[in-house]
Amino acid sequence: MSLDTPDQTRSFPSVPCLQGAHSPRLVSVFGALSVAFLAAWGIAFAAVIGLTGFLLGIVTIGGPALGLLWGGYRLERSEIEANRYGRVCQWFVGGAVGFLSLNLLTMAFFPWHDLAGNVFWAHSSINTGAVGGFTVGYVEARAIQREVEATAATVRAERLEDERELLTYLNDLLRHEVLNSSQIIGGHASLLRTECDDDGARDRLETIERESDELIDVITDVRAMLDANRRPEPYSVVDLTALLTEEIDAFRARSDDVELEVDLPETALVRGNKGLTWIFSNLLENAIEHNDGGTARVRVTVDATPETVTVRVADDGPGIPDDVRETLFERKSNNHGLGLYLSHILADRYGGSVELAETGSDGSVFVVTLPHATSAVDEPALD
Structure with a gap:
């Protein structure tokens, strides 16, 4: 049974373009576009915002945008499985859209006094929401991944323990039942052979004794193989x-x-x-x-x-x-x-x-x- 069921991992509707193995690149592309838009905003409204406004934009928008650029790269190279990328990207998009919607509602009633400020506000809202959503999605995906790996490790350990117990049982069974019986058969055949005067019977007893010895050798080898396949002693x-x-x-x-x-x-x-x-x-x-x-x-x-x-x-x-x-x-x-x-x-x-x-x-x-x-x-x- 899968440990990662749809009910456990989905909070947003599935967005096909966000489900692919390369969806982290969308995050990086978004970060790069955000930096480019910031530069265009600074050029377009240079006369209005001045140097101070542009530096403020670099700190509040440029930094998070570069973080998203690196975050997409980091996600694709992390231990998180590719089938969880979509989940992270859905958080990323949901955070950006949700925070922008909240701020647009605020802007509708309390707008900034000029266009440059309103554009900055909207851009900053998108960036902040995207960074927050991506962070939540990334942390959640890592937590799920670690939980799945820990559960799988526990299952493997339990399976190995069961296998070791079975190997121990088989080893004991061979030693106490099969090996002892083979030794008894061989011993009795040897005693009878020394006391038997019939050549034909002696030949058959020799065959029993020889086959018993070979069976003992095989049992010894099998026991050694069982020991070798149990958890080895530390080297x-x-x-x-x-x-x-x-x-x-x-x-x-x-x-x-x-x-x-x-x-x-x-x-x-x-x-x-x-x-x-x-x-x-x-x-x-x-x-x-x-x-x-x-x-x-x-x-x-x-x-x-x-x-x-x-x-x-x-x-x-x-x-x-x-x-x-x-x-x-x-x-x-x-x-x-x-x-x-x-x-x-x-x-x-x-x-x-x-x-x-x-x-x-x-x-x-x-x-x-x-x-x-x-x-x-x-x-x-x-x-």
């Missing part, structure tokens, strides 16, 4: 060297048959939050996931420049097939789950990127590039 300056050292140590502890070669600088500061851990944890797991040749070899290097920090994760796996490369970082990439897709999303949020730099029969190289934070007191521009 801060993170020492990527310390983060990678901790993650590599954890990777060594949970992985068998892996040789890790690491080349890290003393410090490498970037902007981010705990999502950085997910990026590199996923890339390390991905480096050994498809390696079926015994001991996997993984090399992690970090290069820092004044502008960027680049992390290279190289493996000696079989490489990535041509038909997979184009969709590697897409949500539905085959054989790579959601991990690389999430890594891409998170790196992009940090103002960086992740890409496949090299791949072939002798392995693949993934490169993560992030903006370099120059000091621990840098305030992140990302949010």
Whole structure:
């Protein structure tokens, strides 16, 4: 439902010529014409009004006229939406006509003693009414605009809060119901397989166990995606060297048959939050996931420049097939789950990127590039 209904915003009949997006220019044109008319009045009645009268005209008419000239320009470049210009211009015209009518009525009973004075009076009345009407219309339009924006912001905030609550619910549901059930199924299948003597049954139990493990991996990725799409933690300056050292140590502890070669600088500061851990944890797991040749070899290097920090994760796996490369970082990439897709999303949020730099029969190289934070007191521009 529109927050700006006709009943709320219209007090004057609609004037078609005042409803266009360029109607503020009419205000500026009026101001310019008022200045020109003032000059013509000064020339025509110079003998009557003298220098004092002309200076009085400049102050009482010229100043407001220049204000209208600037006001139309300012209105067109303000935050006020174009569909409210007509409202401002209607106030502008209404003020000018209304104040002139009131003064004409007064002039009919108490006219000035000469024509120059009456023309000045009428001109001043039009200008004063126009300035007053424009000011009221402009202030009102700004107030309406701010109210609409505040209401829209509140609605967006409520919608985001509802979405966060839904994501939290789905995350909890996956963890407590689906993930736990998958782990129980896989555990029972593993126990039965060790006690089963029937080869056919063992094969089927192995299939159940394998599919259960894959389902657990997918659930883990989905939960990470849900976390990534909730309101992120505030960004801060993170020492990527310390983060990678901790993650590599954890990777060594949970992985068998892996040789890790690491080349890290003393410090490498970037902007981010705990999502950085997910990026590199996923890339390390991905480096050994498809390696079926015994001991996997993984090399992690970090290069820092004044502008960027680049992390290279190289493996000696079989490489990535041509038909997979184009969709590697897409949500539905085959054989790579959601991990690389999430890594891409998170790196992009940090103002960086992740890409496949090299791949072939002798392995693949993934490169993560992030903006370099120059000091621990840098305030992140990302949010």
